[in-house]
Amino acid sequence: MEKLMNDQSSQSSSFKRIWEFNFVTLITTLIQFLCVAYTFPVSELLSNQPFFHIDSAFHWYQMQLAADIAPSTIGYDPFFAAGYPGGVTINLSAHVPALLAILLTPKVSIVVIYKCYVFVCAILGPACVSLAASLLRLSFRHTALAGFLALILWWASIFHWYHTAGMVSFVMASFVALPFSAAIYQYLESDENGWTLIVLGITGGIIFFSHPLFPIPIVFFTLSYVCTSWSRISFQRLTILILVVSGISLIPNLFWLIPMFHYSGDPSIYLKVGQPYQKIVDANLLWRELIGQFRGNTHGAKIYAPIFIGAVYSSLFSRNRSMLKIAQCLTLSGFIILLFAATGASISVIGNLQPNRFSPVGYLFLIIPATIGYYDAIHFIKERHNFFSKSFITIGVAIVVTTTSYASYEMVREIGYGHWGHYGFPPPGVRGIGEYSKWILNFLEKQTNTQGRILFELSSGRIYDDAHMTGYYAYTSDREFIGGSYPYFHFTNFQDGLLFGHPINQLSKSRFLDYMRIYNVGWILVHSEISKKYLDSIPTLKVVGEYKEFKAYQINQALSFFTEGKGNIKARSHNLIVLSDLQGGVVTLKYHYFPGILSSPHSTILPKYMLDDPTPFISITNPPKDMTLSLQ
Template identity: 85%
Template sequence: MTIFTFFIQFLCVAYTFPLSELFSDQPFFHIDSAFHWYQMQLAANIAPHFIGYDPFFAAGYPGGVTLNLSAHMPALLASLLTPVVSVSIIYKCYVFSCAILGPACIPLAASLLRLSFRHTALSGLLSLILWWASIFHWYHTAGMVSFVMTSFIALPFSVAMYQYLERDRNVRTLITLGIMGGISFFLHPLFPIPIAFFMLAYVCTSWKKISLQRMTTLILVVSGISLIPNLFWLIPMFHYAGDPSIYLKGGQPYQKVVDANLLWQELIGQFHGNVHGAKIYAPLLIGAFFSSIFSKNRSMLQIARCLTLSGLFILVFAATGASISAIGNLQPNRFSPVGYIFLIIPATIGFYDAIQFSKEWQNFFSKSFLTVGVAVIVTMTSYASYEMVREIGYGNWGHYGFPPPGVRGMGEYSKWILNFLESQTNTQGRILFELSSGRIYDDAHMTGYYAYTSDREFIGGSYPYFHFTNFQDGMLFGHPINQLSKSSFIDYMKIYNVGWILAHSETSKKYLDSIPTLEVVGEYKEFKAYQINQALSFFTEGKGNIKVRSHDLIVLSDLQGNVVTLKYHYFPGILSSPRSTILPIYMMDDPTPFISIRNPPRDMTLSLQ
């Protein structure tokens, strides 16, 4: 059934993607996908190094495979396979592969538990429904590809740990778990969270017979094997963790809602605002509860209770975890559908147990109640199956995820912006681009594509809430733009060498219209483009030329002065050739210092170690 589930998912994804676009040059851009495309392009350009300096955003910041938490694997593949294969094709193949592999993990877990064919077949069907007709499909089409994939991997991984703790004494199982854990942790750093809740549930349901020696061995060996190969990105991550341009320290507001009502609202299938329920949730929970209470098979009863409790722990964590600020940074709300993954196998056991009991029970009222309950669950599951079919279909109706086709051409906003950048700007100054939380420009975080394609530097970030220099929905440099004094605004424009501004919000446009040194040079729908009447230079102190600047390379020429200070940010590990004294210097209230070079040679290059 694992292979059959894989085959059905392949057909569905091939139809919606569609398969004909898999190896085309057409990019896959929707919400975070465009951002990941840029991360991959950066990783490819700095290869064979895993970390490098990106001058295209935030006046320079570190990036690469090791500092790319949500797309480690695509970035690594890009660094290994380009230029033989284009970044767009690599990313599309990655997205396609994760989509077809995810649901197959559930019948695989059922097979590991040696469940019957009918149980395994039903688990495969439920996994397909959950992947398509829930927020999971939105996650996947929005670019959270690795998270969705590792969420499905978490179930067979947990089941394999359960098997080891219960009956398997094979050392190869530990090694295999360690290797798979290392790969999954590399795919997405949040992979261990559902595993931790599973282990907690196992302790709660099996505490009378737990072997501390076996559990300790499992935790130490699997954790050790998983962790060691991931040190190559963990160490750089902590090395740069103190800088706000990398990890934001609570700056992103995503998936942090604290509301216990989410539990029942999502359970009954509501889908609006912060509530992301699905029609399949209630049948899964009812079936899981039934098997955890009434299952006659002792081994099935034990695994049903363990997995059901795991799912409940995850659901409570998803709804309330952000009440603790440090945990809020993990975006707990995203784990809500993960809890229902852990309910699939108990639900399959419960469904068949309920059918069997409805035949065996002789009491009229009990038999009638159970028969009606089974009919209701079958009806709800059938409707969820109908929603899955609609989700796959091409049509002008509501979808959980991005409606097919997944791969589409460039939107009108992007065409106008790229044309403006090409015809109205140059490389002598930077672009101050106002990001949109609602992604008005073609429903994607497109600035990475804009900057790289046009060879222009953007002073903000390639993603919202990215850096102090961010400009988003009327917020500029950490302040409401209309609360900035005009003199401070002019000073900011100078230290960041901004030559042009693109704004969309009414607040920003009203403020910018009041600045006398700005000239309107273009308009398109919500966007208004301005040019700043000021001398453009990438030097605050001293003189020189930026001869070349690309990923992890800034070539300086004709430098003059005992001290040369650049309008690029300084980070530990910046190297110069020939070697020179490079010091950090702070400007205004930017928490990241800038590069200052003492007694520079006439020509030199800069890169990041």
């Protein structure tokens, strides 16, 4: 009877504990939902107004492309760069919204699909931290405090800028990495259930599909566990964990990894210099961000210092042995991630992973050790200790509480509608397209046609409505652009006065016009003073429009998509070019050639290089009168 009563008491305590942890996760989710619903706002969730900030417009185009070329993962995109392999080659961070677009269009618009994806990811992020605390079997108060700090970190740090800038999948994957790591810790420490490996593998595969950088913090966490648990680690369990979880995660993702690597070596996919984002190498970023500086390349937050102090204290002084192990493992993980973020780009290969973006992820991993440290410090103060040590800890706690309170105030300001500084894009999040975009779309409709392409100068500062809008412009107006739907994309990239890899004012006039002929450019839109000055000096260009910084030109040349032979481009869309009335033994198009391009009916297609473009153009020998081209 006594044993039965003890078992019932144990079950009751277990149920109570599960309920408490679920309650914390639910409350954290509810608070986040209310905040996001207010700033988004939720009334625009199902409207036709797009959510376009920085990368979001580019993701919209990736979703549209994915839906058009489905079920293939690769398709020919004629709208940019004189044709290139579109699909997974340029879509590493929008796989989930692209999949949703494939499944739900045309019943649901891509604008609505993307907004719902952004909204849901925002809601679930902070709850991952309280979930991680519960997986580590911390107390109710530790879990509640972890949820509170997660809310502050999500809103009052660069995380919120990332989210509003369109790095939605990265932010979500970063937050999921914490409970994923907690589950790994529990498995290695005590869990004998093999199903844990299956669940981890499936979860890892889903999140890796969502964002390919997800494994990086997991790798650092596993390394930290090995370092802090060397004396008791079971290398057999660790090896099984790595092989099973990585295998289950990787295999389902081969369907997009294989075609991506098939085309990744081609110089036309990205410029050899790569994209310069998030590659700063500066160890000083560590302390500047720690003290909350937020300017230039330094993206600190006021909540960083309290989290850091709490994590250090717990990893050094926690008296609870199990909590000390957790604190040391997660604190070392956070420190390694922070070091990687500040100095990882010193190795060129690692620099392509954009290490700087991981800085807030380091502090995310320090949240749980920080909660342990806070309560340990308070417990220390309550006990009888000598006056000096007690006073020192009391002052430290007061500083942490004051700084955290100010960070909470910053979170409130971040949510507020007002003309003050914000970490992320100020609310409301959904604003539709701006005046620049309206003018550009109107110009494209009235001043251009499909007989030629548009040379569009991209802006690093995104002067056109603070977003990478060219994908939206091209697809909406049914016009082809030279360059890319994203900066630093292709040899044909035109950005802030840099054209085809050269400063525009260093190109001879004849060379410039040769480029315009082989790419069949009919109109040019520029914003930089250096580009306007150069183009004004070319007599064959005519100014046909101006709006604020923008100046539009028309080229006085015959427009044709053929350099050899004759014919018509009857139609073209994603992964389809329809040719008609072809004439000549050899027909060479002003579209780029890639291995895998097929014709119907079958014809001999060969590459032909022109000027210094590293990507050849399509040359067709003895073509039939009518044919179609696509990429398989």
